[in-house]
Amino acid sequence: xxxxxxxxxxxxxxxxxxxxxxxxxxxxxxxxxxxxxxxxxxxxxxxxxxxxxxxxxxxxxxxxxxxxxxxxxxxxxxxxxxxxxxxxxxxxxxxxxxxxxxxxxxxxxxxxxxxxxxxxxxxxxxxxxxxxxxxxxxxxxxxxxxxxxxxxxxxxxxxxxxxxxxxxxxxxxxxxxxxxxxxxxxxxxxxxxxxxxxxxxxxxxxxxxxxxxxxxxxxxxxxxxxxxxxxxxxxxxx
Amino acid sequence: xxxxxxxxxxxxxxxxxxxxxxxxxxxxxxxxxxxxxxxxxxxxxxxxxxxxxxxxxxxxxxxxxxxxxxxxxxxxxxxxxxxxxxxxxxxxxxxxxxxxxxxxxxxxxxxxxxxxxxxxxxxxxxxxxxxxxxxxxxxxxxxxxxxxxxxxxxxxxxxxxxxxxxxxxxxxxxxxxxxxxxxxxxxxxxxxxxxxxxxxxxxxxxxxxxxxxxxxxxxxxxxxxxxxxxxxxxxxxxxxxxxxxxxxxxxxxxxxxxxxxxxxxxxxxxxxxxxxxxxxxxxxxxxxxxxxxxxxxxxxxxxxxxxxxxxxxxxxxxxxxxxxxxxxxxxxxxxxxxxxxxxxxxxxx
Numbered sequence: 043x044x045x046x047x048x049x050x051x052x053x054x055x056x057x058x059x060x061x062x063x064x065x066x067x068x069x070x071x072x073x074x075x076x077x078x079x080x081x082x083x084x085x086x087x088x089x090x091x092x093x094x095x096x097x098x099x100x101x102x103x104x105x106x107x108x109x110x111x112x113x114x115x116x117x118x119x120x121x122x123x124x125x126x127x128x129x130x131x132x133x134x135x136x137x138x139x140x141x142x143x144x145x146x147x148x149x150x151x152x153x154x155x156x157x158x159x160x161x162x163x164x165x166x167x168x169x170x171x172x173x174x175x176x177x178x179x180x181x182x183x184x185x186x187x188x189x190x191x192x193x194x195x196x197x198x199x200x201x202x203x204x205x206x207x208x209x210x211x212x213x214x215x216x217x218x219x220x221x222x223x224x225x226x227x228x229x230x231x232x233x234x235x236x237x238x239x240x241x242x243x244x245x246x247x248x249x250x251x252x253x254x255x256x257x258x259x260x261x262x263x264x265x266x267x268x269x270x271x272x273x274x275x276x277x278x279x280x
Numbered sequence: 281x282x283x284x285x286x287x288x289x290x291x292x293x294x295x296x297x298x299x300x301x302x303x304x305x306x307x308x309x310x311x312x313x314x315x316x317x318x319x320x321x322x323x324x325x326x327x328x329x330x331x332x333x334x335x336x337x338x339x340x341x342x343x344x345x346x347x348x349x350x351x352x353x354x355x356x357x358x359x360x361x362x363x364x365x366x367x368x369x370x371x372x373x374x375x376x377x378x379x380x381x382x383x384x385x386x387x388x389x390x391x392x393x394x395x396x397x398x399x400x401x402x403x404x405x406x407x408x409x410x411x412x413x414x415x416x417x418x419x420x421x422x423x424x425x426x427x428x429x430x431x432x433x434x435x436x437x438x439x440x441x442x443x444x445x446x447x448x449x450x451x452x453x454x455x456x457x458x459x460x461x462x463x464x465x466x467x468x469x470x471x472x473x474x475x476x477x478x479x480x481x482x483x484x485x486x487x488x489x490x491x492x493x494x495x496x497x498x499x500x501x502x503x504x505x506x507x508x509x510x511x512x513x514x515x516x517x518x519x520x521x522x523x524x525x526x527x528x529x530x531x532x533x534x535x536x537x538x539x540x541x542x543x544x545x546x547x548x549x550x551x552x553x554x555x556x557x558x559x560x561x562x563x564x565x566x567x568x569x570x571x572x573x574x575x576x577x578x579x580x581x582x583x584x585x586x587x588x589x590x591x592x593x594x595x596x597x598x599x600x601x602x603x604x605x606x607x608x609x610x611x612x613x614x615x616x617x618x619x620x621x622x623x624x625x626x627x628x629x
Contacts, residue, residue, distance in 0.1 A: 066609045249316040250357060258368075267320050268302045274317070275305030 060242045062124060062180045070240035072129045075121045077234065080133035081168060082114035088144060088160040095153045099204075106200060113190045121185040136233065139226050140164070147219070154205070154212045155219035161201020162259050163227055169194045169250035171243070178242040202262045207266045220273050227252065281339040282579035283374030284360075284557065284572045285319075287344040289525060294345045301554075309449030315354045317343045319362040321369060325553045327576055329414045329609035334404045334607070339364055339555040342380055346525070349425045352387065359383045363400055372584040375408040375575035385444075385591065389617035402586050406578065408571020408587040411606060412543040415570040416522045418613040419540055420495055422454065426616060427516040427538060430459075437462035437493035439486060442470035445522065445543075448594035449497055451578055454478055454598060458527030462489040465500070487512070494538045498523050500543065502531060510534040539615055543570045566612065577605040 085207055089107035121128050139173050142161060147155035172191045176184055205212060220222035228249070235245040260270045288294035291311060298307040306317060323339040327493070333467075342362035348354045366374040376384055391433050392404070424431050436453055440446040441463040450461055461481035465471050475481050490496065491512045501524045502508075515536040521528035522542030529539050547566045554572050556564035571588075578587055587602070588594065606612075 161326065213622055244353065246312070246354065247357065250354075252319065252360070253316055254318040254361060254364075267322070269322070271303045271317075272305050 059178060059241075059242065062270055062277075066240055068124060068126045070128050070237040070263070071121070071124060073132050073237050074118060074241060075126060076128035076130050076133035077136055078117045078168075078171075079114055079121075080130060080137055081164065082110045082117060082139055084141060085115070085160060085164060085168075086110040088156070088164075090248065091144075092153065092156050092160065095148070095151055095156065095249055096204075102200070106196070107195050109196075113193065116186040117188060120180075120186055124180065136230060138206060138221065141255035142229070143223055143226070150221070152215060154208075154215040155223075156254045157201045157205060158216060158219045162256065163223055165201065166193060166259060167227055167230075167252050170255050173251055174243045174247050186209050202259050206263045214257075216275070224273065281371050282575040283340060283369070283371035284337065284377055284555070284575060285340045285342055285362045285366060285374055285380050286572075287342045287358075289346065289378075290562065291345045291347045291363075294343075294350060309607065311345075312349060312525045314343060314345065315348060315351065319343055321365060323552070323553055323555055325551060327551055328493055328549075329580050330548055331580075331608060333580055333609075335576060337576065337579070338366075338369060338371060339553065340369075340374075344379065344383075346379060349383075355379075355383050356387050359387075359389060360400070361502060363405060364519040367401060367404055368504070372404060373575050373578045373587075374405050375571045376405060377408070377436040377569055377572055380539055381407040381409070381571070382524065390590075402589065403584070404586070404587050405589075406544040406571075406574055407444070407568045407588040408569070409444045410448070410575035410594050410598050411574035411588075411602045412522070412547075412570040412578065413445045413452065413453070413594055414603045414606065415613045416445070416449055416497060416499070416520055416547055417452045417456070417543050417599070418603070419520050420453065420497060420518070422613065423520075423538070423540060423616050424495050424518050427515060432457060433459040435460045435462055435492050436497065436617060437453060437464055437484070437489040438463045438497045438499065439489070440498065440523065441465050441481075442467070442474045443499055444588075444591050444594060446497075446499040447474055447592050448599060449499065449522075450474065450478060450481065451594075451596055452599055454480065458495075462493055494518065496520070496530055502527055506531070508532055510537065513537055540619065543616055544568070544614040545570050545573050545606070545611040546614060546618065547573075548612075560621065570611075570613075573606065573611050574602060577602060577609055577611075580609045581605050 065200060086107045089103045089110065093103035096103070144156060144159045169191060172187050172194070176187050179187055205216070233247065238245060238248065256274065257270050260273065288297055288378070294314070295307045295363065300371065301322060320341050320343060321338050322341050324336065326334055326336050328334045340362050342358045344355065344358035348358065362380065370418065397551065400423055413449045420436065422430065436458045438446050438450050438461065442465040444590060446465070450463065451463060461478070463471050463481045463483045464486050471483050475483055487509060492512050492514065494517055496517065498520065510532065518538045519528060519532055519537065519539045520542040521539055526541055532539050544567055546563065550565040553566065556568050561567040578584065587598065
């Protein structure tokens with residue numbers, strides 16, 4: 043349907059590539075890249091830890107964990123390629139709230155909470171961020187990231203499948219864990235929005251893509267659209 | 281399986297709808313939250329044709345509202361994400377409703393087929409414009425004589441003539457035979473091309489065309505600021521409001537000026553869905569946009585292909601085919617007598 047007064051008459055903005063050599067880019071990249079490296083390292087540690095709660099799955103989880111280490115090495119190479127030193131202390135602080143929640147749940151043997159944090163929230167966030175990053179990445183990092191994205195889908199599936207199989211017994215813990223941790227994702231996003239913008243990654247795009255992945259995972263687990271909207275609102279409203 | 285992608289007509293309405301549908305938390309959210317919210321598959325329905333064939337479908341709300349039109353990236357993402365959800369849900373043919381198809385065309389989203397990990401398969405989507413164009417033509421042919429307008433001698437203006445639907449309507453009316461086609465659109469060159477391809481028709485400015493036409497087909501929405509000089513209109517005058525959003529009624533209220541909602545069809549029986557109440561249909565259980573009905577028709581006919589796609593590809597053969605299917609499966613075009621106000625005007629004085 044065409045409109046006489048087309049509201050879209052102006053052409054949409056092009057998403058030109060950033061200047062990868064600029065100091066501003068490298069500065070922002072030092073933190074974003076560190077987050078990615080730290081995220082992959084923690085993912086490795088988290089999957090190994092979840093294996094201690096689910097001994098019969100330990101082998102599969104170790105395989106996933108090894109994959110994360112491979113990703114970490116790939117992203118480390120991306121920084122080296124640009125001549126950037128990753129700001130690891132920043133990244134460790136960045137992950138501290140989620141890490142603390144994960145460790146607390148682990149100590150209490152709360153496998154549902156651990157899976158929600160690592161296999162749903164962190165994975166959905168990583169996949170979305172990688173998707174948004176790929177079109178604006180430097181050629182070297184683009185190739186690495188595309189390979190990683192393919193792997194990450196298998197992780198999201200892992201958490202989904204386990205939670206789906208146990209849906210009836212997990213609802214209460216899942217809802218509480220979601221309430222406790224989903225808002226952290228938004229806070230973390232706000233924290234890196236300015237650096238992400240330097241890399242031409244838009245905050246709204248990141249949030250929207252994250253919510254899509256999150257919704258998709260929860261639908262697959264067996265929650266309804268209305269339940270998911272209620273869960274998601276914990277991150278969005280306010 | 282067929283799919284319909286739609287959206288609310290305003291942010292305020294979207295929030296009210298969210299509350300009615302049990303999405304209370306979204307109802308509380310602000311526009312920024314709505315911009316980031318993913319599309320929702322809201323309803324599944326089964327529809328049975330008079331032939332006895334039953335098809336199944338789903339309604340997807342893109343969680344787009346017109347207030348987002350100025351946010352290009354958001355608008356673009358909303359459309360693509362809704363299409364992605366349709367495809368992932370296993371829907372064979374999905375119609376793009378409301379602003380969705382406008383955004384798709386105007387932003388040239390064909391270039392953007394890759395969303396996240398999903399490669400969009402264009403064969404699964406249709407703009408529904410072929411059926412919309414056919415329905416608008418039926419509305420002209422059925423309703424003009426009821427107002428005493430003899431189409432064979434009448435001047436028919438098409439506003440938005442060079443667009444996808446407009447050009448198809450011109451070609452169909454030419455074959456049907458009308459007194460004269462008056463061609464109106466924003467940009468001159470496509471109009472000149474259309475006139476050359478038709479081998480007839482007079483290009484006019486909007487106000488010039490309105491001063492002469494007994495029938496006006498609007499397939500473009502009116503700018504908010506536009507005023508129609510009601511005194512200059514010939515009487516009687518039939519106006520088919522085929523644009524989106526439909527805002528002609530308030531601008532063209534006058535004696536013997538009859539405004540009919542264009543591109544709307546009524547199904548032969550109740551469907552048992554909630555979604556057309558959102559679209560403010562007079563009979564939401566039976567009435568819907570013709571573009572949505574096109575997805576149903578393609579599913580009834582097991583013709584799972586992007587039947588209406590791209591600009592100015594609508595052929596008379598395609599209109600005839602979809603028209604036959606439309607009749608066979610129990611749809612008819614909305615008529616003046618279906619609209620209470622217009623029906624009253626039709627009654628003898």
